[in-house]
Amino acid sequence: MRKVLVLNGPNIGRLGTRQPEIYGGGVTYEALAEHLVETGQGMDLDVEVRQTELEGQLIEWLHEAADGEIPVVLNAGAWTHYSYAVADAAALTTYVEVHISNVHAREEFRSKSVLSAKAAGIIVGCGVGGYDLALAHVAASL
Secondary structure (H helix, E strand, C coil): CEEEEEEECCCHHHCCCCCHHHHCCCCCHHHHHHHHHHHHHHCCEEEEEEECCCHHHHHHHHHHHHHHCCCEEEECHHHHHCCHHHHHHHCCCCEEEEECCCHHHCCHHHHCCCCHHHCCEEEECCCCHHHHHHHHHHHHHC
């Protein structure tokens, strides 16, 4: 099985309780993580799901992925819109950018991503199902 990292930035750990009208209230972060591991197994992927509130931690995980040539499913949260440090680290990897909400239908600042230019794919507004689509894309492109 091919290893894949699903990396999540700030506030994603609050899934299920944070703004359920935007991010959905039916799935907790823990349930999503379990689901992604199981879904990955069905695609012959060894999925490891991680979440952090610390920008430097996310950058270290991206470096780990780059060094190990591990594909990434990346939901960088708010860092998507302004962190050139995360964008530079992500650019060292092969990654699919995921957004749970439709960022283009929200505040104007959310419609700009500093990550998109180097992404192998971008999935926006499909709810937590966007992660499944990203894993399918990774599995199909290995």
